[in-house]
Structures are given as C-alpha cells and as structure tokens.
Amino acid sequence: MSPSIKDVAVRAGVSVGTVSNVLNHPERVAESTRTAVQSAIAALGFVRNSSAAQLRAGTSRSIGLIVLDMANPFFHDVARGVEQVADELGYAVVLCNSDDQTSRENRYLQVLEEQRVRGVLITPIEVSSDRLDALRRRGTPTVLVDRHDPRVNCCSVAVDDVVGGELAGAHLVAQGHERIVYFSGPLGLSQCADRLTGLRRSVAAAGLDPDAVIEVVEIPVMNARSTHDVARARFEQGERATAAFCANDLMALGVLRAALSTGRRVPGDLAIVGYDDIEFAADAAVPLTSIRQPTQQIGRAAAQLLVEECDNPDTHAHQQVMFKPELVTRESTRH
Template sequence: MQPSIKDVAQRAGVSIGTVSNVLNRPDKVAESTRAHVLAAIEELGFVRNSSAAQLRAGTSRSLGLIVLDMANPFFHDVAKGVEDVATELGYAVVLCNADEQAEREDRYLRVLEEQRVRGVLITPVEVSSERLDALRRRGTPTVLVDRHDARANCCSVAVDDVAGGELAGEHLVSRGHRRIAYFSGPLSLRQCADRLTGLRNAVAAAGLDPDEVVDVVELPALKARIGYEAARPLLGPTGFTAAFCANDLLALGVLRAAVSTGMRVPGDLAILGYDDIEFAADAAVPLSSVRQPTVLIGRNAAQLLLEECDDPDSHVHKQVMFKPTLVVREST
C-alpha cells in the first residue's frame, strides 16, 4: 500500500500539518524539522498526490493536447513545440489522438474536462464544435492548433494555407506543367480546401484556366496508403504531368505509385507535398514540399493557452497566422 502523509507524520514524530508545510511551504518549517520529515519521506518511499492537491487549489499542472492524426509526423513536431513550453513552465501534457473521428474527439474532451486540465489545445475535426464551445463557457481555456476560427472566441495558431497553395501552383506552372492533379483529403477540412484555392489562384494568375489545368482527386483521409491506392490507376503517359498533394504522406504514397509503375520523377511526373516532414527529404526521390513551422505552431499555441490560464480577465484572444515557405528538392 502506498504510504500516506499520516504515515510520514508518524514516522517523523510531527503533525500532519507540519508534513504539509514541508511539501508546500518549506520556508515555514525549521531546517532541522524539515530535514527530519524529508528523511521520513525517503525511508517510506512516500509520493505526494499532486492531483488531489491541485484539484483542491484549482490549479492543475496538466494541459490537454488533442491532435487530428498522431500517425502524421506533422503532429509529432507540433506536440514537441507544445511540450517544450509546458516543460519549461512546469506543466505535463496529456496527448490524445482523435484519429480524424469526431466521436473520439468528443470523448477525449469529456475526459480532459473530468480530469480538470488547466486548458486544452486541439486540432479539431470540425472548427465549429458545440462541445468545444461548451467547454469554453464552463471556464476551460482552449486554443485551436493548425486551425483558424473566424468567430475569434478563442486563440488560434495556423498557417496561411491559401498562400501555401499559391506557392505550390506558382512553382509547378513555372516548370511548364499544364495538367496538375491535386490529391486532397476531404475538402470539408479547411486546410485541404484552402490549399486548393491557392493552387487555382496561382494557375489563374498565370493566365490559365484552373478548370482545364487542375484535376481534383478527393480522398477520405490524408494517409500514404490511400495516396498510393488512388494514384496507381491514374498514372500514365497521357495523364497529368504534376501532382500537388495536400500533405507529405499523400505525396509519399503518390511517389511510391509512380516508381512502382516505372515512371520517372520528375521526368514523367513532378510531385509536390505539403508540411515538409522529416521523411520528405529522405524519400527515394527527395520530395519538394511546402514547409510549415510546425514546432513554432506548437510553441505559440502553448504560450497563448498559458497566458489565458494565468490572466483570463485581461487576456485578449489572438489569431496567429504563419506564412509557409517552399522547399524545392528533386521531385519537381
């Protein structure tokens, strides 16, 4: 059985209140008494119940982070940024994977609220969520990560995905491509729709008709296997000459499909991804990609959340929008 604070007090021959002071207000306890209590703690192997203390004080040292798909390395880097800030300020991060399922996201939101986390960082399946709104109304601060909410009822940290799509389109058009396939996740996802808008904007700005140049391949999820299975039957000498993919995982799947059918990349097919995950540069053909500042996204989101937690009355919600950059490698 785990030793209790009462056991420590008995072993040290002091009151429970003295043990509590040693744990929480050591400056109020004489040095000799403090040393005696700490020795008893060491002998018994006592571990304080920080959760109970934090609940009594209403100051949890945990943050919830719900990501859309933990299989995507993009979210690994975002989580690293969050964890870096949390660690610096003495917080722990509870990481939850929604796996692109709204029901699973709702369940995690309920659990995190029950655990009384200090605040929640989330990449929601849908930006407009009644459970998220209710969570805010009940006093749990939230920050949207890699999402933007025009209602501005919370902080958000995102990347200008229209600009990212424009970078991709400008690059491919400048290379002479006039048949571009856009491999997308569900267009109900704001990022996917915005990247398509940017691509079409760039094509139009070059004096071309987006309806003639851009073919949209909408897929159910942003995963490499799905990109591979979708691309394989579409590739051929009379098809498109470039593929812009809504993330690098799709692009890696398209690259595998192209290589498996004997196509030369970029000679027969140029491939451009999005996110610039670590694996992009290490692919069989190093992948060109639109880079997002993933760790910075996580750091900024965590900082905004803790600012609101520490001073909710004077906190002003901010919508941070980073600009993406283009990284050109061998695939284009």
C-alpha cells in the first residue's frame, strides 16, 4: 500500500497540515521543518496525489484529446503539436482513439468528463452530437480539431480542404489528365466532400466537364489496405483513368501498391496525388505528390485555444482557425 500524507507526518513528527504546506506552500514552513518532511517523503517513497488535490480545487491540469485513428500518421503529428503546447503550459494530455466509432467516442467523452479534465480537443465523427453538445452545455471547454462548422458554439482548427482539392485538380489538369478517379472516404465527412468540391472546381475552371472527367469511388475505411483492395480490383478490370486523387496519403499508398502490382507505371500510366503529406509520402516506392497540411501547427493552435478558454472563460471569444494547404510535387506525378 502506498504511504499516505499521514505516514509522512508521523515519520517527520509534524502535523498533516505542515506536510501539506511543505507540498503546496513551502515558503510558509521553516527550513528545518521542510528538511525533516522532505527526508520523510524520500524515506517512505511518498508520491503526492496531485489529481485528487486538483479535483478538490477544481483546477485539473489534464486535457483530453480524442482522435479518429491513431494509426493514421496525420493524427499522430497533430497529437505531437498538442503535446508540445500542453508540456509548455504544464498540462497533461489524455489521448483517446475513437476508431471512428460513435459508441467509443461517447464512452471517452463520458470518461473524460468524469475525470474532470479542464477541456477536450476532439476530431468528432459528427460535428454536432447529443453527447458533445451536452458536454459543452455543462461548461467543459471544447475545441474541434480538423473539423469546421461555424454553427457550433466552440473553437475549431481546420484546413481549407476545398483549396486542397483545387490544388490537386489544377495540378493534374495542367498535366493533361482528363480521366481522374477520386478515391474518397465517406462523402458524409466534410473533408472528403470539400476535397471533391475543390477538385470539381479546378476541372471546371480548366473548361472541362467535371461529371465527364471525375469518377468518385467511396471507401468506408480510409486506410491503405482497404483502398488497395478496391483499386486493384478496378485495375484488373481495365480502369481507364490516367490519374488518381486520394483523400489521404494512406489511401494513396494503397493505390500506388495496387497500380504497381498490376503492371501500371507511376506516373507513366497513372499519376497519383495524396493528401496530408505524411512522412511516409516522401519515402514511398514512388515518392508521392501530396497536399500538405500543417499537422503539428493544427495541434498547437487547437491546444492554445483550449487552454486560453480554460484559463480565461469570462473573456474568451471563440475562434475558427483555417489553415491553407500547399501542393508538394514528387515523382508520382512527374513525367
């Protein structure tokens, strides 16, 4: 059993209140008494229960971060940005992975609220859900990460995915591609829908008919394996597209593997553009052209907004931060 503050007091020959002062207000205690208490702490191996003290004072130093899929390097890099700010400001981060499941997301929201975290950063499955709305109504500061909806009364940090789709489309059209397949996640996700909107705009701006140029393939699970299986089947059936735009880099890696395994040259027979510019994009068998998102900046900005709201609830004004993506060209689209 772990030693208690009472055990420390007995060993040091002081009151529990004196031990508490040494831990929380050492300037109030004489040096000789502090030394005795610190010696007792070291001898017993006492570890203070900061979470209990913080809960009593209503000043928890923990924040929650709920992401869709930690297997996706995009979320890993966002989490690093969050952690950097939290560390700088003396907060701890409780990381939760919803696995794109509403039941898991709701369970984590409940657990985080029960643990009295100061606030929650979340990439929600749905921007507005009963559980998330209730959390905000009960006063827990919340920031949406990689999501944007001005109708929701909270801060958000995202990337302009319409612009990202436009960058990808303009790049492919400029290379003469008039048959583009868009490997998308569920179009119910705003990111996927927005990237398609941008792709269509760029094709239309080039004087082409988006309906004739673009074919959309929705894939429920946005990872490399699922996309590989779908893409390989299409390639074996004689897919005629000369270019592929993928809703994230993991999907692009799946398309790349399917193309190479079915004898297609990249970019000779098929140009590929991914999205996110994860670290693996540059190290692929054929380095991937990708739409870069400032992932760590997203995490840092979200954490800063959350802590600002936690520390200044009366003066805080919600902000919707929107970063701009950029095109990074590599061999997968270079002739």
